[in-house]
Amino acid sequence: YxxxxxxxxxxxxxxxxxxxxxxxxxxxxxxxxxxxxxxxxxxxxxxxxxxxxxxxxxxxxxxxxxxxxxxxxxxxxxxxxxxxxxxxxxxxxxxxxxxxxxxxxxxxxxxxxxxxxxxxxxxxxxxxxxxxxxxxxxxxxxxxxxxxxxxxxxxxxxxxILDYKTDLQEYCQRELEILPQYEIVAQRGPDHQKEFDVQVLIRGRSYGEGSGRSKKEAEQKAAQAALARLARTTRDL
Incomplete structure (x- = not known):
């Protein structure tokens, strides 16, 4: 050998x-x-x-x-x-x-x-x-x-492979003792081909936006954007 x-x-x-x-x-x-x-x-x-x-x-x-x-x-x-x-x-x-x-x-x-x-x-x-x-x-x-x-x-x-919504929720609960809120700000296209715009709110302020062919996809992208912003600073929360 x-x-x-x-x-x-x-x-x-x-x-x-x-x-x-x-x-x-x-x-x-x-x-x-x-x-x-x-x-x-x-x-x-x-x-x-x-x-x-x-x-x-x-x-x-x-x-x-x-x-x-x-x-x-x-x-x-x-x-x-x-x-x-x-x-x-x-x-x-x-x-x-x-x-x-x-x-x-x-x-x-x-x-x-x-x-x-x-x-x-x-x-x-x-x-x-x-x-x-x-x-x-x-x-x-x-x-x-x-x-x-x-x-x-x-x-x-x-x-x-990532669940950004879970990551964001865990972060907000751990660091801020609150839950993030998601809201649809726009939707476009016919029923079979809709696209959604979603923003995620933390303490009433928008921290990320995302677009997708489903609400779930748009929420994940919004959560990803929020996590990137939170990684840079949390001082203004």
């Missing part, structure tokens, strides 16, 4: 050369591998996974804050949660073919442990930690922003 030649191949896929290749080997060693006494006392990837989870979260959070200054904390948190979720990590791990390089025990080998999303996601986090320890935060950041680029773009561009 993880021979020196194989590790060099993986380094090429990762686009990173390790100064201490043992770090990469540890990142690829599942705890089940240690259950075989023939393998002696070696490190597994659990501690690296713990560190990698933190490094990944930091880099993604920092990137989202910088790239989207108008989005409130609740929205950024949802973005981050999806980007660093197990399915997202496992998909990137599969693209890098990390499973082929893993050292796993006989039991995991028999049950296709190399294909398990949980094991692949944990291994990727461990690899991120290995890069961080070997090359520092900038090296880890380059790796993460390169290989998570698609996940970030997909998450941020698919607005349908």
């Amino acid at each position: 993880s021979t020196q030649r194989n590790l060099n191949e993986l380094e090429s896929a990762l686009n990173y050369r390790f100064r201490n290749i043992d770090l990469l080997q540890d990142a690829l060693t599942h705890k089940s591998y240690m259950s075989d006494p023939r393998h002696g006392r070696q490190s597994n990837n659990e501690r690296l996974e713990f560190l990698g989870d933190t490094v990944l979260g930091l880099v993604i959070a920092e990137h989202l804050m910088s790239a989207h200054p108008d989005y409130p904390e609740g929205t950024l948190s949802k973005f981050k949660g999806r980007i660093v979720s197990e399915p997202s990590l496992a998909e990137i791990s599969r693209l890098l073919d990390i499973g082929s390089y893993l050292r796993v025990g006989k039991g995991e080998e028999l049950t296709q442990g190399r294909e398990k999303s949980s094991i692949l996601a944990d291994a990727l986090e461990a690899v991120i930690a290995a890069i961080y320890l070997d090359g520092g935060l900038e090296a880890a950041r380059r790796f993460i922003l390169t290989h998570f680029k698609k996940a970030v773009e997909t998450t941020v561009s698919v607005a349908s």
Whole structure:
């Protein structure tokens, strides 16, 4: 499995050369591998996974804050949660073919442990930690922003995964102890092709407007606009 030649191949896929290749080997060693006494006392990837989870979260959070200054904390948190979720990590791990390089025990080998999303996601986090320890935060950041680029773009561009009305309601209840109100300000077109203009009111003042083919769509867009405004300032509330 993880021979020196194989590790060099993986380094090429990762686009990173390790100064201490043992770090990469540890990142690829599942705890089940240690259950075989023939393998002696070696490190597994659990501690690296713990560190990698933190490094990944930091880099993604920092990137989202910088790239989207108008989005409130609740929205950024949802973005981050999806980007660093197990399915997202496992998909990137599969693209890098990390499973082929893993050292796993006989039991995991028999049950296709190399294909398990949980094991692949944990291994990727461990690899991120290995890069961080070997090359520092900038090296880890380059790796993460390169290989998570698609996940970030997909998450941020698919607005349908977000419920802006819920985000706005939670914000208003938490910070202002009130509920936002929505009202239709205009509607156009025939019954089968109507378009609605909606505004959202907070303490009687309009904080966002949105248009859509349904009231629900227009309300979501109005809530999104209000959240962007609230992210900039709440001093005039």
